Amino acid sequence: MTWVEVLVAVAILVGIAGTVVPVVPGSLLVAGAVVVWAVAVAEPVGWAVLVAVLAILGLGTVLQYLLPGRRLQAAGVPNTTLWVGAAVAVVGFFVVPVVGLFLGFVAGVYGAEVRRLGRQRAWGSTTHALRAVGLSILIELLACLLAAGAWVAGVVAT
Template sequence: MSTLAVVETLVALAILVGLVGVVVPLLPGSLLVGGAVLVWALYVGTSAAWVTFAVVVTLLMVGQVAMYLVPGRRLQAAGVPGRTLAAGAALGVVGFFVIPVVGLFVGFVGGVYLSELARVGSREAWPATVHALKAAGLSIMIELTACLLAGSAWVVGVVLR
């Protein structure tokens, strides 16, 4: 097996790990995908490799912007304030360290619910929590789509190399 084949295999594995990292928030998914393609572009060094890297970075950047803007606008339309999401994020981080693997999710839900409970009362707290959960899921789907497109662009770059 040639050195290039080994590098491409390792890059493919890193991209797969990045895709898993998008869904399981233990790894920085987009960074892993972009970093893996950067390593490949550095190793290959051709103009096609650098164009591929530029396409990958563009896709990942568009995904990062969209994963915050689109759910954020939906939450604003639903009347869920930013401080509620901040409370969910803060308790999510605490939960990540207290309860391995699922703590981030449990903490996020608990933080959003408690914040909305204090803000609007028990009747409206749960619907706001559901909106926040849908927004978080949409954000994950947007990032996953961007990473899948970036991985596909890398495959096209490998084939065209």
């Protein structure tokens, strides 16, 4: 294993961790790492792996936004609620580093839903939003893991 492959492996691992920790760009980092590897290898196998990885991550990105969005629409949670949650999450990140991101999102979604629906029904909508975010994270994680598997197969093949 060359030093390029070691660096790419570390970048892929950080990218996979980034799917769960929103501060690090997960899929983007995995894709960039495989691009660097394919350029360094400069063989047909490397280019084929790159195409496969980009296809996997592209499909994952589309599904990451499509599936949870449909579930939220079916549950009646508007996009404005998610935007409020995201804005409060950013503020929460600076108030309480890292953990504040999650707490801020929940607080923002809950606050927006209390304003829209009242206290009685707000928690139900909040749980729908949290499940959608969890599904989005799982989809991106799966795509990154499949991309990492394709890269490992490419490393073994070269």
